Amino acid sequence: MFWKRTIPAIIVAAVGVIMLLSWFIPHEPFGSLETHATQWYDIIASFAMILGALNLLRLQGNKVIKQKKGWPYALAAVIAFFMTLTFGFVVKGGFYPNITSVGDNPEAVYLKIAQVIDTDGNVSEEDVAEVRALYAIPGPDGEKVLLHKAVVSKRMAQKVVDELNTLGATASVGELKWGSHVQGNKTYYSWVFYSFFTPLSATMFALLAFFVASASYRAFKIRNAEATVLLVSGILIMLGRVPLGAYLTAWTQNIPWLSWFHLPVIQEWLYQYPNAAGARAIMIGIGLGIVGTSLRVILGIEKSFMGGD
Amino acid sequence: MAKNRSKAYTNLSNNFKDILEKFVNFLAKLDGLDRRIIFLIIGLVVLFPLLVPLGLPIETTQLTEDAFYAIDELPTDAKVLVSFEYGPSTKPEIHPMAISVLRHLFSKGNKVVVMCLWPDGLFMANEALDLVANKEFGLKYGVDYVNLGYRPGNEAIIKGITKSFKANFSIDSKGTNITEIPIMHDVQTAKDVDFIFSLSAGYPGAIEWVLYAGDPLQVPVSSGNTSIQVNQLLPYVKSGQMRGIVAGMPGAAEYETMVIRKLEENIGPITDHARTLLPNFKERRNATKFMDAQSIAHLVIVLFIILGNISFLVKRKKQKKY
Amino acid sequence: MYIGILGAWIAVFLTLSILSYLYEDNVFYKLAEHIFVGVSAAHWATIAFWNQVQPNLFGRLWPQAEVASLEGFQKFWYGIYHGLHAVFGKIFPEATVNGVLYRGIGDQPQNLSYLFAFVLGVFMLFRLIPKIGWLSRWSLAYVIGMAAGLRLYGYMSSDVIGQVHATMLPLWTGNLGSSINNIILIVGVLTGLFYFFFSVEHKGALKVVSRIGIYFLMIYFGASFGFAVMGRISLLIGRFNDLILYSGKEYGFATPIILILMIVVLVLTTRKKKPEEEV
Numbered sequence: 001m002f003w004k005r006t007i008p009a010i011i012v013a014a015v016g017v018i019m020l021l022s023w024f025i026p027h028e029p030f031g032s033l034e035t036h037a038t039q040w041y042d043i044i045a046s047f048a049m050i051l052g053a054l055n056l057l058r059l060q061g062n063k064v065i066k067q068k069k070g071w072p073y074a075l076a077a078v079i080a081f082f083m084t085l086t087f088g089f090v091v092k093g094g095f096y097p098n099i100t101s102v103g104d105n106p107e108a109v110y111l112k113i114a115q116v117i118d119t120d121g122n123v124s125e126e127d128v129a130e131v132r133a134l135y136a137i138p139g140p141d142g143e144k145v146l147l148h149k150a151v152v153s154k155r156m157a158q159k160v161v162d163e164l165n166t167l168g169a170t171a172s173v174g175e176l177k178w179g180s181h182v183q184g185n186k187t188y189y190s191w192v193f194y195s196f197f198t199p200l201s202a203t204m205f206a207l208l209a210f211f212v213a214s215a216s217y218r219a220f221k222i223r224n225a226e227a228t229v230l231l232v233s234g235i236l237i238m239l240g241r242v243p244l245g246a247y248l249t250a251w252t253q254n255i256p257w258l259s260w261f262h263l264p265v266i267q268e269w270l271y272q273y274p275n276a277a278g279a280r281a282i283m284i285g286i287g288l289g290i291v292g293t294s295l296r297v298i299l300g301i302e303k304s305f306m307g308g309d
Numbered sequence: 310m311a312k313n314r315s316k317a318y319t320n321l322s323n324n325f326k327d328i329l330e331k332f333v334n335f336l337a338k339l340d341g342l343d344r345r346i347i348f349l350i351i352g353l354v355v356l357f358p359l360l361v362p363l364g365l366p367i368e369t370t371q372l373t374e375d376a377f378y379a380i381d382e383l384p385t386d387a388k389v390l391v392s393f394e395y396g397p398s399t400k401p402e403i404h405p406m407a408i409s410v411l412r413h414l415f416s417k418g419n420k421v422v423v424m425c426l427w428p429d430g431l432f433m434a435n436e437a438l439d440l441v442a443n444k445e446f447g448l449k450y451g452v453d454y455v456n457l458g459y460r461p462g463n464e465a466i467i468k469g470i471t472k473s474f475k476a477n478f479s480i481d482s483k484g485t486n487i488t489e490i491p492i493m494h495d496v497q498t499a500k501d502v503d504f505i506f507s508l509s510a511g512y513p514g515a516i517e518w519v520l521y522a523g524d525p526l527q528v529p530v531s532s533g534n535t536s537i538q539v540n541q542l543l544p545y546v547k548s549g550q551m552r553g554i555v556a557g558m559p560g561a562a563e564y565e566t567m568v569i570r571k572l573e574e575n576i577g578p579i580t581d582h583a584r585t586l587l588p589n590f591k592e593r594r595n596a597t598k599f600m601d602a603q604s605i606a607h608l609v610i611v612l613f614i615i616l617g618n619i620s621f622l623v624k625r626k627k628q629k630k631y
Numbered sequence: 632m633y634i635g636i637l638g639a640w641i642a643v644f645l646t647l648s649i650l651s652y653l654y655e656d657n658v659f660y661k662l663a664e665h666i667f668v669g670v671s672a673a674h675w676a677t678i679a680f681w682n683q684v685q686p687n688l689f690g691r692l693w694p695q696a697e698v699a700s701l702e703g704f705q706k707f708w709y710g711i712y713h714g715l716h717a718v719f720g721k722i723f724p725e726a727t728v729n730g731v732l733y734r735g736i737g738d739q740p741q742n743l744s745y746l747f748a749f750v751l752g753v754f755m756l757f758r759l760i761p762k763i764g765w766l767s768r769w770s771l772a773y774v775i776g777m778a779a780g781l782r783l784y785g786y787m788s789s790d791v792i793g794q795v796h797a798t799m800l801p802l803w804t805g806n807l808g809s810s811i812n813n814i815i816l817i818v819g820v821l822t823g824l825f826y827f828f829f830s831v832e833h834k835g836a837l838k839v840v841s842r843i844g845i846y847f848l849m850i851y852f853g854a855s856f857g858f859a860v861m862g863r864i865s866l867l868i869g870r871f872n873d874l875i876l877y878s879g880k881e882y883g884f885a886t887p888i889i890l891i892l893m894i895v896v897l898v899l900t901t902r903k904k905k906p907e908e909e910v
Contacts, residue, residue, distance in 0.1 A: 019780025233853025277819020401869025
C-alpha cells in the first residue's frame with residue numbers, strides 16, 4: 001500500500017505544490033526547480049508515447065501470433081509499425097550534394113543543378129537564372145542541392161556530386177544528422193509521413209464531413225423552442241461566414257434600413273454578443289471545475305488516476 | 310354547360326388533391342432517405358466548385374481584421390514567435406493561414422522564431438517556411454528566421470520558455486546549438502518576443518499560449534484556428550486576452566485577401582522584395598480558391614436541414630391526423 | 632512536398648480506402664485503418680524520442696566532452712557512453728573534429744539528477760509488465776501533479792478571473808447600440824451561469840432566469856455546430872484537392888485508375904455477398 005498508493009500521493013502533492021508556488025515565487029530554489037521539473041515532465045511524456053507504441057505492438061502482435069479474428073489486418077498494422085520504425089532508426093536517406101564552389105565552368109554547373117533540382121522536367125532560362133542567383137556565391141558551409149526525388153540515398157547524391165565535380169565544381173555529399181532526419185526533406189521518414197500518415201490522418205477527419213451532413217438531415221429537427229434557436233443560430237453562422245451568404249444578401253447593402261439584414265452582419269452580431277455570452281458562461285464554469293479538480297488532486301482527495309490495487 | 314364546368318372543376322380539384330397528397334407522402338418518406346445518397350450529393354457538391362471555380366468575392370470580418378492589424382502595427386524590428394500546433398488532418402484549414410501570416414510578417418521585415426508543440430507541426434512548419442522564407446523571400450536561416458523544432462510536454466514547454474528558451478530548445482530543428490543562432494541572441498525567454506501567433510488545431514494550442522505565456526507575461530497573443538475551436542476562444546478575444554482570431558478556412562481566405570490588399574494599396578511598411586511577390590501571392594492562395602466549394606457545401610447542408618424538417622413536420626402532421 | 636509516383640499511388644489508395652467506408656465497411660477500409668494505427672503509433676514514438684529523449688535526456692546525462700580531458704568519475708561515466716555507442720551508434724554518436732575525439736550529445740550543462748527522470752520514464756514503460764506495472768503510478772503521479780499545479784493557477788487567472796473581469800461592462804456607454812450589446816453580454820453570462828447552479832431549485836422567477844440562460848447556451852451550441860460543419864467541410868475540400876492533384880499525368884493518373892478498380896471490386900464483393908445472404 002505504501003509503495004503503491006502513499007508514494008504516488010506524496011509525489012502528486014509535492015510536485016503540485018512546487019508548480020503552484022513557482023507561479024508566485026520566481027526566485028531560487030523555485031526558479032530552477034520549476035525549469036527542471038518541466039523538463040522531467042517532457043521526458044516522462046515522451047516515454048508515455050513510447051509506451052503507447054509498445055502497447056500497440058503487444059496487442060496487435062498478440063492477435064497475429066494467436067491468429068485471432070482479423071489477424072491479417074493486425075499483421076498489416078505490425079508491418080506498418082516496423083516500416084516506420086525502420087525509417088526512424090535504421091535507414092535514413094536525406095543525403096544531398098553540397099556545393100562549396102562552382103569552379104571555372106559555372107554555366108555548365110548551373111545547368112546541371114537546374115536539371116536535377118525540383119522542376120517539372122523542362123529546364124528554362126528562368127530556371128537557370130534562379131539557380132545562378134542561389135549558387136553563384138555559396139555560403140561558408142556550402143549550398144545544398146535538393147534533388148527532384150522523393151527520397152535521396154547516399155548513392156543518388158554521390159552520383160550527382162561526381163557529375164558536378166567532373167564539370168569543375170567542388171561538391172561533396174552532405175547528410176542530415178540522425179535526429180533531424182525525422183523532420184528533414186528527402187528522407188525515408190518524411191516520405192512515409194507524406195505518403196501514409198498524412199492521407200490517412202486527413203481523410204479520417206474528412207470523413208466526418210459526410211456524417212455531419214447526414215446527421216444534420218436526420219437528427220436536426222425542430223422539436224421545441226430551444227432546438228429552433230439552436231437550428232437558426234447554426235444556419236446563420238453557416239451561411240453568414242462564407243462568401244455565398246454575403247453574395248446572396250449583397251443587395252441589402254444598397255438600402256439603408258435593410259443593411260442590418262445582410263447575412264454577414266447578422267452573423268457577426270450573433271457571434272460577438274449572444275454567442276459570446278454563452279461561451280463565456282461555459283468557460284467560467286469549466287474553469288471553476290478545473291480549479292476544483294486540480295485542488296482535489298493535489299490535496300490527495302482525488303485518487304482515481306492510481307487505479308485499483 | 311354549367312354542370313360540365315362544375316364537373317371539370319371538381320375533377321381538377323381532385324387531381325390537384327391527389328398530386329398534393331402524393332407530394333406530401335413523398336416528403337414524409339424523405340425522412341428515411343438512404344444516407345449514401347446524402348454522401349454522394351455532398352461529395353459532388355464539394356468536388357464541382359473545385360473543378361469549376363465560381364470566384365465568389367471574399368468579405369472580411371472583424372475577428373480576422375483584428376488579428377491582421379495587430380500584426381501589421383508591430384514595428385519592423387519586432388520579433389514574432391509563431392507556433393505550429395496542427396497536423397495533416399487539419400492542414401487544409403490552417404496551412405493557408407500559416408503561409409499568409411508568414412508572408413505578412415516577412416513582407417514587413419519582421420523576424421520570426423518558429424516552434425512546434427505538435428510533432429506533426431514540425432513538418433507543417435518546414436513546408437511553410439520552405440515555401441515562404443526560402444522560395445518566395447529568399448531569407449537567411451538563423452538570421453531572419455529560425456525553426457526551433459518540436460518538443461513534447463505541451464503546456465510545460467510554454468511555461469518553460471517563459472523562463473528560458475535554451476533550457477527547452479538546446480538545439481534547433483537542424484541540430485544546431487541555439488547559442489550559435491544569431492536571431493536567438495536577443496531572445497532568451499518568451500518575454501523577449503513582441504508577439505505570439507499560435508497556429509492551432511487543438512490541445513496544446515492557443516488556449517495554453519494565453520494561459521501560460523500571454524496573460525502572465527503580458528505578451529500579445531493571436532491565433533489561427535480550426536473552425537471547431539473558434540467558438541471556445543471567443544471569450545479570450547472579447548476580454549482582450551487575444552488580439553483577434555483567424556477562424557478556419559474562411560478566416561484564412563480573409564487573411565489572404567487582406568495581405569494582397571495591403572500590397573496592392575501600399576498600406577503600412579512593406580519591403581521592396583515583397584512588392585515583387587504580389588502576383589505570386591495572388592496566384593497561390595489556396596483558402597480563397599476553396600471558399601467556393603465551402604460556400605456551396607454549406608448551402609446544400611442548410612437545404613438538407615430545411616428539407617429534413619419539412620419532412621419531419623409533414624410526417625408528424627400525418628401521424629396526428631391518424 | 633514531392634512524394635514521387637509510388638508515394639502518390641499509396642496516398643490515393645489509402646485516401647479512397649478510408650472514403651470507401653461511406654459505401655459500407657469493407658476490406659479496403661479495414662486495411663487502411665490498421666495501417667494508420669501502426670504508422671501513427673510508431674511515428675509519435677519516433678518523434679518523441681529524437682526530439683526529447685535523445686537531446687534533452689541523454690544530452691544532459693552526457694553532454695559533448697573532449698575524451699582526452701575526462702578523468703575520475705567522468706571517465707567511467709563516459710565509458711558507459713562509449714559502450715552504448717558501440718551498440719547504438721546512431722543514438723549515441725561520437726565525433727572526431729580536427730583530430731580531437733568527442734563523446735556526448737549537445738552542449739547542455741551536465742545534470743545527473745536527470746537520471747531520476749530517466750528512471751521515472753522507464754517506470755512508465757513497466758506498465759506493460761503486470762507484476763511491476765504499479766511502478767508506472769509514480770511516473771503518472773508526477774505527470775498529474777505537474778498538470779494540476781500548472782492548470783490551477785492558469786485557469787483561475789485567465790478563465791475565471793479574466794473572464795469575470797471582462798464581463799464587468801458599463802450598462803450605458805453613451806451609445807444605444809453598444810449599451811444594448813453590453814446588457815446582452817452581461818445578462819447572457821449571468822443567466823447562462825445560473826443555469827448550471829443546482830444548489831437552488833429552479834422555480835418561479837429563478838426558472839425564468841434559468842430558461843433565459845438556456846437560450847443563450849443554445850445560441851452558443853448552434854454556433855458551435857455551424858463551425859463544426861465548416862471545419863469538417865474544409866478538411867474534405869483538402870482531401871479532394873489532393874485527389875485532383877494526383878489524377879494528373881505526372882502521377883500516372885493514380886486517382887481515376889484506383890477509383891475505378893476499387894468500385895469494381897466493391898461492386899463484385901457486394902454482388903457475391905447478396906446471393907449468399909439470400910440463400
